[in-house]
Amino acid sequence: MQQSHYEITDIQSLNGSSDRLINFFSWMAKRNFDVKAYEGHPGKLVPYHAHAHEEVILVKKGGLRFIIEEDIIDLKQGELITIKPWAIHLIAFPLCRENLYYVCHPRKKIKSLG
Numbered sequence: 001m002q003q004s005h006y007e008i009t010d011i012q013s014l015n016g017s018s019d020r021l022i023n024f025f026s027w028m029a030k031r032n033f034d035v036k037a038y039e040g041h042p043g044k045l046v047p048y049h050a051h052a053h054e055e056v057i058l059v060k061k062g063g064l065r066f067i068i069e070e071d072i073i074d075l076k077q078g079e080l081i082t083i084k085p086w087a088i089h090l091i092a093f094p095l096c097r098e099n100l101y102y103v104c105h106p107r108k109k110i111k112s113l114g
Contacts, residue, residue: 005069005087009080011058024058033104040064040099046091053106055083057091062099065092 011024028035033056040062048067057064058080066073066081068089075081083089093099 005071005084005089006066006073007082008073008075009082011078011080021060028056028104032107034107035102035104037100037102040091040093040101042093042095042097042099044093048088048090050086050088051083051105053085056104057081057083058102058104060100060102062097062101063094064099064101065094066090067092 025035037060057075059075059077061077063074063076066075066083066089068083068087073081
C-alpha cells in the first residue's frame with residue numbers, strides 16, 4: 001500500500017531473527033539514519049506533529065495506530081512505515097498490549113566553524 005504521505009512495508013521476516021534485524025539497522029545506518037527504540041504505553045499517544053525530514057518506524061512488538069493527515073493506519077509487528085516530510089501525524093498505542101518500536105531519523109549534519 002502506498003499513499004501520498006506514507007508508505008507501508010511488511011517485513012515479517014525480521015521477527016525472530018536477530019541477524020535480519022541487525023541487517024535492517026545496518027541498512028538504516030548506510031542511509032545516514034539514527035535508530036532509537038521506544039516503548040509505547042497502552043492508552044497513551046504521541047501528539048500531532050510533523051518533521052522536515054522522512055521518518056521510518058518499525059514495529060518490533062505489539063501494534064501502533066497512526067493518523068497521518070486524514071488516514072488511520074494500524075500497523076502490527078513486523079511492519080514498517082515511512083512517513084514523508086511535512087506529513088502531519090500522531091501515534092497511538094492500543095490498550096492491553098506491549099508495544100516496542102524503532103524510530104529512524106536522518107542524522108543531523110554538524111556545521112563546521114571554519
